[in-house]
Amino acid sequence: MRDVLRFLAAWALVHESADEGWRAAVTRGAGLSPGDLERGPDDFVDGLAALVDAEKERLKRDLAADGGGVAPTEGASDRRDADLTAALEAVRFDLAELRGRIESLQTSVDALHAERDD
Amino acid sequence: MSARGRAIAAVALRSGASAAWRSGFGLRPRAERRRAVARALRLACEALGPTFIKLGQLASVRPDLVTPEMVFELERLQDRVPAVPVDAIRDVIRRELGAAPEHLFASFDPEPIATASIAQVHEATLAAPYRCVNGRLLEAGARVAVKVVRPGVARLIADDLAVARRWAERAERIRWLARWGPNALLREFESSLARELDLRVEGRVGDRFAFDFADDPLVMVPAVVWTHTTRSVLTSEFVDGWLLSELGEAERAGIDARALATHGAEVFMRQVLVFGRYHADLHPANLIVTRDGRIGYIDFGIAGRTTPPQRQAIAQVLVATAYGDAERALRASRALGLEVPEAVEPALRSGVARLMRAHLARSPADVRGFVTGFLGLLAEHRIAIPEGYGMLVKALVTVEGVARAIDPDIDLIEASKPFTTRLVAAQLLRPERLRERLPAALRAALAELMA
Numbered sequence: 001m002r003d004v005l006r007f008l009a010a011w012a013l014v015h016e017s018a019d020e021g022w023r024a025a026v027t028r029g030a031g032l033s034p035g036d037l038e039r040g041p042d043d044f045v046d047g048l049a050a051l052v053d054a055e056k057e058r059l060k061r062d063l064a065a066d067g068g069g070v071a072p073t074e075g076a077s078d079r080r081d082a083d084l085t086a087a088l089e090a091v092r093f094d095l096a097e098l099r100g101r102i103e104s105l106q107t108s109v110d111a112l113h114a115e116r117d118d
Numbered sequence: 119m120s121a122r123g124r125a126i127a128a129v130a131l132r133s134g135a136s137a138a139w140r141s142g143f144g145l146r147p148r149a150e151r152r153r154a155v156a157r158a159l160r161l162a163c164e165a166l167g168p169t170f171i172k173l174g175q176l177a178s179v180r181p182d183l184v185t186p187e188m189v190f191e192l193e194r195l196q197d198r199v200p201a202v203p204v205d206a207i208r209d210v211i212r213r214e215l216g217a218a219p220e221h222l223f224a225s226f227d228p229e230p231i232a233t234a235s236i237a238q239v240h241e242a243t244l245a246a247p248y249r250c251v252n253g254r255l256l257e258a259g260a261r262v263a264v265k266v267v268r269p270g271v272a273r274l275i276a277d278d279l280a281v282a283r284r285w286a287e288r289a290e291r292i293r294w295l296a297r298w299g300p301n302a303l304l305r306e307f308e309s310s311l312a313r314e315l316d317l318r319v320e321g322r323v324g325d326r327f328a329f330d331f332a333d334d335p336l337v338m339v340p341a342v343v344w345t346h347t348t349r350s351v352l353t354s355e356f357v358d359g360w361l362l363s364e365l366g367e368a369e370r371a372g373i374d375a376r377a378l379a380t381h382g383a384e385v386f387m388r389q390v391l392v393f394g395r396y397h398a399d400l401h402p403a404n405l406i407v408t409r410d411g412r413i414g415y416i417d418f419g420i421a422g423r424t425t426p427p428q429r430q431a432i433a434q435v436l437v438a439t440a441y442g443d444a445e446r447a448l449r450a451s452r453a454l455g456l457e458v459p460e461a462v463e464p465a466l467r468s469g470v471a472r473l474m475r476a477h478l479a480r481s482p483a484d485v486r487g488f489v490t491g492f493l494g495l496l497a498e499h500r501i502a503i504p505e506g507y508g509m510l511v512k513a514l515v516t517v518e519g520v521a522r523a524i525d526p527d528i529d530l531i532e533a534s535k536p537f538t539t540r541l542v543a544a545q546l547l548r549p550e551r552l553r554e555r556l557p558a559a560l561r562a563a564l565a566e567l568m569a
């Protein structure tokens with residue numbers, strides 16, 4: 001999602017002066033709160049325009065901060081941290097689940113041994 | 119015919135006769151006849167034991183297969199069965215876990231806390247500490263629930279299924295019965311039952327559910343003690359509190375019932391719309407309100423699944439329903455496989471709008487009434503119900519039942535509005551949706567930029 005926004009933001013940045021309609025949509029969209037979609041698609045586009053605009057401002061700041069380079073931004077590294085944490089949690093769960101399966105199987109093996117030795 | 123086959127046939131005949139009597143030999147009004155048949159079927163399932171009780175429970179979440187009357191009658195199936203003597207339970211534990219319960223646990227209560235058709239549950243305490251899948255440590259002495267499959271149940275079910283297989287073969291050769299695809303149905307049922315008989319499956323579903331809701335302080339899922347769990351024994355953390363089916367005024371006074379009921383509905387929405395795995399047969403005997411005011415989930419028998427595109431469509435249906443928009447609800451239902459012939463579309467739409475006004479536009483909304491009417495409407499217009507759709511619609515009614523058990527005045531529609539609305543707004547911003555909804559000019563500009 002963020003990538004798409006970034007992409008649209010880049011587009012909006014390049015076309016900064018282009019579209020009056022777009023600017024108006026941004027203004028209207030900024031006044032919406034999440035879930036306000038009474039007017040359906042129109043509200044949606046306004047909301048999107050506002051989101052893209054916010055992302056555009058961020059992009060501008062990022063570009064200014066690193067002199068136009070493409071180094072990862074602070075926002076991006078936060079994002080990567082969050083992704084990594086989530087991935088780590090998921091793998092940790094899979095591993096723990098596997099341990100559970102093994103413990104259960106070991107119990108079954110031990111039980112069969114005990115039964116044979118009885 | 120085997121002895122068991124004869125016994126089953128006898129019960130079937132008896133309940134057929136009773137249904138015929140109660141429906142005035144077909145002379146009573148149709149709805150009444152259907153109710154009589156549904157009731158006879160439920161009693162027959164109860165009389166025939168575990169295989170049929172489970173069959174009934176599975177059918178009760180499948181309005182795509184059975185009539186609405188049947189769905190709401192079968193959910194009342196009770197499996198009150200006498201307790202298995204503790205010595206027999208002890209034998210199962212010794213065989214499955216390799217030692218007697220006295221050696222495996224610090225203590226083991228010989229009185230069961232619950233008996234059901236397939237399993238019996240005893241309370242015990244851990245002899246040694248255990249690290250659960252979610253990383254938490256259960257101390258030695260921690261209370262646990264030990265669920266044990268009743269001895270002989272697997273055998274009985276296998277015998278019943280053998281009889282059922284022969285009948286399905288025969289039914290397959292009778293034209294009006296063959297329409298139902300008895301063989302395929304039976305196979306589906308067999309695999310559900312097999313999953314239910316292997317308690318490790320339930321344990322894993324529970325662990326996964328706990329992982330999904332790890333960030334939710336109000337959800338409590340008992341952790342599984344895998345060293346004391348095998349196919350026929352499931353040991354899990356004890357959930358201390360009140361079963362929803364037993365929650366009275368006094369208990370309600372001590373918790374924030376409204377908030378908890380609303381939260382319960384949200385948990386369900388998250389299962390369906392975010393994780394794609396949901397409880398299809400939540401009922402008040404499977405949920406416990408803990409003493410510290412959380413919701414404990416204990417039974418993970420029948421689970422439904424949703425794919426990402428289905429989740430989007432479901433969210434649309436839910437929001438449209440919440441806002442009383444019949445047209446949009448039906449349009450989004452189409453994406454879920456509901457095929458409405460053009461000729462009946464207007465009648466169906468106005469029927470749904472009428473049901474929405476009658477059941478949902480009042481306070482508190484009556485989801486159950488709405489769903490019952492809706493299923494009836496589909497049957498009346500002979501519109502087939504896709505499997506996943508039926509299960510979901512039924513699950514919604516169940517959630518309302520559960521939420522009401524916590525807070526009798528809750529309005530499920532109002533309670534779920536903020537969540538579903540937020541979700542749809544977020545969903546609309548997904549890349550795949552963007553392409554659909556962006557105005558043409560913007561789309562063209564994008565295409566040019568990407569070329």
Ligand SMILES: Nc1ncnc2c1ncn2[C@@H]1O[C@H](COP(=O)(O)OP(=O)(O)OP(=O)(O)O)[C@@H](O)[C@H]1O
Nearest residue numbers: 232234236237239263340354355356357403416417
């Ligand atoms: N972890 C637990 N902590 C406390 N009580 C429990 C626990 N697990 C099960 N119980 C008790 O045992 C009862 C039956 O458990 P469960 O629903 O898992 O069995 P079941 O055989 O699947 O029942 P059903 O046929 O109703 O689905 C519950 O209603 C509850 O009273």
